[in-house]
Amino acid sequence: MKRFKIPILSLLMLAGSIGNAAAETRLANPFLxxxxxxxxxxxxxxxxxxxxxxxxxxxxxxxxxxxxxxxxxxxxxxxxxxxxxxxxxxxxxxxxxxxxxxxxxxxxxxxxxxxxxxxxxxxxxxxxxxxxxMPSMPEKPDLSKLSYGNPISLFNGGDLSGWELMNPNQSNGFTAENGVLVNDPVQPENGEHLSYGNIRTQQEFEDFNLKLEVNVPEGNNSGVYLRGIYEIQVVDSYGKPLDSHHMGALYSRITPSQAAEKPAGEWQTMDITLVDRHVTVILNGKKIIDNEPAWGPTGGAMSADVLAPGPIYLQGDHGKVSYRNIVLTPIEK
The missing domain is CATH 2.40.128 (Lipocalin)
Structure with a gap:
């Protein structure tokens, strides 16, 4: 049998060409x-x-x-x-x-x-x-160089002026009681099931700092949505391990770096900054999310447009919760 000798250099070039073609095929995947x-x-x-x-x-x-x-x-x-x-x-x-x-x-x-x-x-x-x-993620902002506008009180303590149900066909469990925004989605005793909805600010915002106080009774659950896209979890999770579904987390996306929640039934403070699609959360005086990127919307988001202004919305269909002293300060660019 006659053997043909192929130069080693040619084999290497051929292997390289095949490898490059495979790499180009992978890079050409349009869905990545x-x-x-x-x-x-x-x-x-x-x-x-x-x-x-x-x-x-x-x-x-x-x-x-x-x-x-x-x-x-x-x-x-x-x-x-x-x-x-x-x-x-x-x-x-x-x-x-x-x-x-x-x-x-x-x-x-x-x-x-x-x-x-x-x-x-x-x-x-x-x-x-x-x-x-999704648009490219901006670089991590320098929070020390931010400029702020005038604070806006989102809840006047007396009624729900400036807020509305996201779905007008649902029931509203939120009421104003002695300076507190209380959600109590109770079901009637006659067996009729009520579908409770979420409420949102009529006003929409871009980047901001949001400060509020929240009280979660034992076993209850709510959420604060930033621009209607990103949920900061509100839940009774005191004493539980760190998890992206616990108090102060960016729901299912960012796990708090430390446990800072208080026992159920106590008032807790939240200090939240959203700027350039990066989130910072200070819970009860402890920084638990430090200027981390929010790669996309969370469950229950109103829109997938992460560049558009949006409202603050409060989850009202999960359980009893109270809010007070809700103040938003816009970030000026």
């Missing part, structure tokens, strides 16, 4: 990065597609709840991404179903469009959505 999703019916989502060692991975926020790793993600073709996520549904004490929802996502320019499908209560669930690439 972070995407804000606007979901049919008013919901907001967030998709982060990443690649490590040649394998695709993704995180997904879908309307409410937390940012979670997906079950699977792959390219069906150069312009179609398929993402699946799974959840457990307990049907009885001895039976749990695994529910799978599938997103088929198509890309055009810097925009996405797609459909989420999966099992619903009355057949197949389907929801359309659009998406846009």
């Amino acid at each position: 990065g972070m995407w804000g999703l606007e979901i049919e019916g008013g919901g907001v989502g967030w998709l982060h597609v990443s690649e490590e060692k040649g394998y695709l991975d993704a995180e997904l926020l879908w309307i409410g709840g937390s940012v979670l790793p997906v079950a699977n993600v792959y390219l069906a073709d150069e312009n179609t991404l398929v993402v699946t996520r799974t959840t457990n549904s307990r049907k009885s004490e001895d039976r749990t179903h695994i529910l799978t929802h599938t997103l088929r996502v198509e890309k055009s320019g810097d925009s996405l469009k797609g459909t989420m499908t999966g099992p619903g209560r009355n057949g197949e669930y389907q929801s359309d959505f659009t998406g846009k690439r």
